[in-house]
Amino acid sequence: MKETEQPVLRDIVLIGGGHSHVGVLKRFAMKPVPGVRLTLICRDTHTPYSGMLPGYVAGHYSFDECHIDLNNLAEFAGARFYRDQAVGIDRASRRVICRGRPDVPYDLLSVNIGSTPQVTDVPGASDHAVPVKPINGFNQRWLALLERAETHSGPMAIGVVGAGAGGVELTLAMQHRLRNEYRARGKDPDQLSFHLFDQASELLPTHNERVRQAFSDTLKKRNVHIHLGNAVTGVDAGHLRTNSGHSFDLDEVLWVTRAGGPEWLRNTGLALDDGGFIRCRNTLQTETDDAIFAAGDIANVVDHPREKAGVFAVRQGPPLADNLRRAAVGKTPKSFTPQKTWLALISTGDKYAIASKGDRFFMQGRSVWRWKDWIDRRFMKKFNELPAMEESSALPDTAAAQNPEEASQAISAVAMRCGGCGAKVGSTVLSRALGELRPIERDDILVGLHAPDDAAVLTVPPGKAVVHTVDFFRAFIDDPYIFGKVAANHSLGDVFAMGAEAQSATAVATVPYGIESKVEDVVFQMMTGAVEVLNEAGCALVGGHTGEGRELALGFAVNGLIDPEQVMSKGGLKPGDKLILTKAIGTGTLFAAHTRLAARGRWIDTALASMIQSNQEAARCLLRYGAKACTDVTGFGLLGHLVEMTRPSEVDATLDLSAIPVLPGAEETAAAGILSSLQPANIRLRRGIQDQARWVDHPRYPLIFDPQTAGGLLASVPADQAEACVAELRSLGYPLTAVIGEVTEQGDAIEPITLRD
Known part of the structure; x- marks a missing residue:
């Protein structure tokens, strides 16, 4: 974490990790405002870049190539990252109401949460359709759909509701990916069929005629069934109905239209438009409240209405950051005017793309896809390849103080x-x-x-x-x-x-x-x-x-x-007992990597979930299965605590390195040489390992010295009880519980620990 001598005077809270807010975080990281603290509230640690999402669906990008790690970005910016979901705003007390944590106070607030599909307007859609937005939750839904498609036998029909740029691009990306998957598994790709529905009478209505014609030709060539002028009136399991009276048999339905603001915004008292989006002035401040800003899809800048497109959210990042900065120090925010035309780059799923700008410019081809790929990768590099930051030694600055009393307290x-x-x-x-x-x-x-x-x-x-x-x-x-x-x-x-x-x-x-x-x-x-x-x-x-x-x-x-x-004491180990570990190890190396921006956010999420899991039920279970020796694995690491147990018990122990549960990412960070500051002290215990030189290159070796915070329990149980004990521990919510070794008679060697793979 960044440390500073500057006391906090103003809190800016960002709801959502959209394209505008990642720009705000980066801008504040490069030029912090003394006394101003940022807090990001977002339910997901990795936020997708919408421009690369179709390429991810098509199989051209990995997850990490097209997702921004908010955990690392917030750490880089010196911002607090609260992984939760905002469900309300108490404007009277200036607090954000969260789903799973205490309210978060703010002095200035910004909302960048994208849009939410309004599937409740169509009977059955909320139960039987897969919403594409909000896109920060799309990955889980896409992977589930991909798994269903891969295991499906016989013909499969997929429908996409929404024939704008998002729906067309997603349809072609899915078709490309799934047909390739079918071929790879020896299945006939022609068993797949795709249907595109929209109540509008034309494709991509906000794009020029040449773009519409090009995509119409591509869809027909790819045998996508187009149903324009067909408003969807109902969705059932396996069926979709339209206002034309037709019913379509579909195995999957994806929803890429009728997006609006989330329901909870209606209870905030903020002025909203008919779609539930927040009405904003040219400064990106809400019409209702000068202390609240909005950007991206959720914002409707009333003087400059624009299409809901990622390019506008990206462009709003710098002026949003500048106006938050100005408001925090008591200056008047400045107006922002978005561009009237923009470069649109839409892919066809097969590394081919179409470019347009306004009514005149038009290009298509594989070179356009390479151009788009270069632009997208350059954008992502700004947020995923973060430069080292110098520590600030600035003297206390009270510019953000709003009154003399605050300035006095700060000094x-x-x-x-x-x-x-x-x-x-x-x-x-x-x-x-x-x-x-x-x-x-x-x-x-x-x-x-x-x-x-x-x-x-x-x-x-x-x-x-x-x-x-x-x-x-x-x-x-x-x-x-x-x-x-x-x-x-x-x-x-x-x-x-x-x-x-x-x-x-x-x-x-x-x-x-x-x-x-x-x-x-x-x-x-x-x-x-x-x-x-x-x-x-x-x-x-x-x-x-x-x-x-x-x-x-x-x-x-x-x-x-x-x-x-x-x-249960450390001196209760008995020869023949099995050693059981109830949680995975690796918190020391992971959080050392976290401070160096070298850990994936999802690795930190998993580590924290393990650290807040209580050992209470695990201890009760171990007692029921006859455990007499137990310790929690903490600062001395797995090996240190095991050595502590062998000495008073007058026994030796064998550890199976391959059986030890390890947190995701821990082997990677340890292999990179990123280790806890306590690791050198713990590694002195290597003298307790027989033939230790043989194991120093094993990927798990450094992790047995890794200091743990809120680690699991290490216990011994009679061998005939071990299998049943592990099964019950897993059923109690400790899914990574494993037998990791056994207790042996004390031998002639002075080293009590034997390792094996």
Whole structure:
């Protein structure tokens, strides 16, 4: 993450990862505004570039070649990336309402979410048609359709509703790809048939006559059945009906028309047009609210209406960024006038394309496709090949402050800070941030979080022993809500690994200096995530301490209760037991790569999903299958924790490298030499491996030293119980659980660990 001494004064929140917003992120990355923080809210980590999507469908591009990695781009821009979906805007309190996380406050807001198919207007379409928009969710739908087509036997008919540029280009791309797939599998490609429907009387109505004629000729030559002047009136399973009274038997129906704004925009109070798109002025500010901007397909710039095309969203990126920048520092946004004509490059699926501009210019051929390919690749290179950025050492800048009090707080935030109790976060800020938290209540908690006392009071039920542990670490991602979840889950791990139930937790947090409203939100977001995890575990948050510091950090002291006869300890390994690991490893190398913009966003998504998964049910399952030895795999890595277990148990162990579950991308980043800063300390434990020189070139070798955050459980169970235990763990939601080795008698060698492939 980019670090800065500049306190946050203004929050710009971007809803959606469309073409305009990726331009905003890149522009702010190259020229940040002191005191202005960007937050991107998007449900998908990889956003497609619409210009290359038909080429991807046709099989000419890989997924990564035509998708922008928003995780890396946000990291590059110093922006927070919240992987969630906006479902509302509370304009009165200036907060974005999200589907799965706390509301996100904003000072300025921009919406770039594309359009949504209005399939509900046609009976059956929402259940039986595949919407192409929003395009950021299209890949999953396309892969599912591709799989169905590849496994289909006999004739197959595919219908596309919408004969504009998008529908025509998609039809030809799909036809090219599927016919090639059929040939590759020894199937007759002529079993495929394609139908194109539109209520309009002509193809590509916004393009010139030569373009329309060229595509009409191509479609006919490719035996695509064209049904113009046929409005679709209903879709059933396997059937499509039109207003002409005809019914068509179709195995798949794709919807590329009648797009509009999402329903939730209607509850925002923003002025919308008849299609549900946001009405905007020439500055890209909404007609209703100067603090809210919109761009791309979702915006209707009322003085300059234009076709819904990616070229306009791309061109709106720079003026949108400039006007957000101006508004953030109190300047008046400037008007923007889009071009009246634009270069349209439409492919025919087979590396052939047609170019046009306005009513006069027209070209076609394979050279046009190569031209288009060059333009598209050049565009993608700007966002996927990000240059190294120099760290900024600028002095505090209060240009974004909107009043003298904010400027004073900002100067104070980076001046010489008090130590000791003077470094605590103010009580008013803290009480507001924590006031909405609702930790669970337990009968054995006599004095808890919301009591005025300075310490919690707990009772220990008869027959129980107390387990006590503490963990603390700095943030490794820019999302305080997700960080709070991971920190709480990590801290609970030691309690669960011993077979205990969590009782209470006390938090210790460090929050970066800043003005009160920003500090309050960070504390609230972080502790909301943490309390959700603690509550799910039945663990009551009973108190804590929050202080100021350079970096966001969080930890917990956790109390647990355990039956003294049911303790799983590191010293319980028995010869003949099987070693079970419940989660994949690789978080250390992946997040080291993340800070260097060398990790795919989807790899980080998968790693975070693993890190917020609780070990509670896994520990209970291991106990049921006779586990006596268990530990959570954290900072010392898989090998370090296994060595820790062998020593008190007076046994040796064998690890099967090929059986160890590994997070997606971890082998790639480790092979590139991108390793955690803790790796050198962990790798000293190689002296515990017999014949270790033999294994140093194995792709899994560096990963057994990889430090984990909120890792899985490493446990031993009797050999005759291992298979059933693994099956139940997988059914409980730990799908990568595996037997990764076995416990052996202690041998003569001083090294306790043997590796095998």
